[in-house]
Amino acid sequence: MISFWRSQATSLISSTADFGLFGFLFSLLAVNYVLASALGNVAGAIVSFYLGRNWSFKSQDGNVSSQAIKYAITSFSSLGINSVGIYLLTENSSLTPGYSKIIIALFVGVTFNFFMFRYFVFKK
DSSP, rough: HHHHHHHHHHHHHHHHHHHHHHHHIITOOOOOOHHHHHHHHHHHHHHHHHHHHIIISTTTTTTTHHHHHHHHHHHHHHHHHHOOOOOOOHTTTEEEEEEEHHHHHHIIIIIIIIIHHIIIISSO
């Protein structure tokens, strides 16, 4: 349970990086919302890998290269799910891209990311 709660805290921190970059690119630089979302996901993934390995799952003794490859696979899968999800929700509802991103990020984080990180990327 400790790793779950630490993972949620890590998710909050990495989501701050993700949403911060998304907001900056989309709102201030007028970058397309799907591209801004994808770039935000990449920034969040970098923060998440570092914190996940060193704090959430305390998996520093694992092979960092192997973990990084597994993390990249998981993150690109998550990026795809997030990007398709934000597009579908925005285009098929009256929600703005920002609200769509929040809903999709929460859904993907709880139903996909935690389990992949815990049992695939940082497993002991």
